[in-house]
Amino acid sequence: MKIITSISIFIVVFILDQFIKYAFVYFGWGYEGSCLSFQLAYNYGVAFSMFSFLKEYLKYIQLFLVVGGLIYLYFNKEVLKEYALPISLLFAGGLSNILDRFTYGAVVDYIYWHCGFEFAIFNLADMIINLAVAIIIYKQIFTKKDQKN
Template identity: 70%
Template sequence: MIDKFKIACSIFIALLIVDQVIKFGFAHFGWGVQGPIISLQLAYNYGVAFSMFSFLAEYLKYIQLTLVIIGSFYLYKNQYLFKEYYLAIALLYAGGLSNILDRFTYGAVVDYVYWHYMFEFAIFNLADVLIDLAVALIIYKQFRNSKKSQETL
């Protein structure tokens, strides 16, 4: 358990730092590149995915931080879940806390990856990708565990 915790903390810290450095570059140094498929350009998201709940902009950071704290207490009480999903949890916390840190630092989430080939897609960032990857890992493990339990019946 201690080894998995150390691995998860290392992944969390490394990804949080990488994401924050990239966002700092876009927010303060004017980084940006226009491409035919994907452009890298600064955008501030005052809501959550696809700018939903942007009317809660000032309160979202507190709501999200509360959810992270509740989730942390839940993981503490159910440590077997951390043991099983430590990699996904590290990714989820790195992405989630990085976006929450943006809200406290910039007043909104710093987004910068803009897909615009054939259709316009939302602008997103590395933290969003980490959160999506964490959810995909959790779903994969759930399917795998479900399949294993069905095979044993």
């Protein structure tokens, strides 16, 4: 049952993120607010546009990392069982952003925070990836505490 739930979460997050990005690119979605705006932007790098000089190669580097992660999970099935939810979120967000690189030549970003300070433009996949990492860290901290007790 856990595998079906994880695959379902992966599919829903992946499709939702791709639909939103498609709408920004082809339907001209956008909104200008006082603190939060939704505007189309292309990120040729990774977080905060780092490594944008590798823009043509990043999709292959990231795909290689995903394959490496899948190989690791294949040989460490207990990790997959323990972290099924965050892994499904991590792969959904990561693969969605990688698909953007193949489809649009860059990652499609659209959420822009500019209230009090300006922050990088990001997307749903980025938030999902951060959520997955936070869940993994949380589980690591509290699993170790439980093991000590």
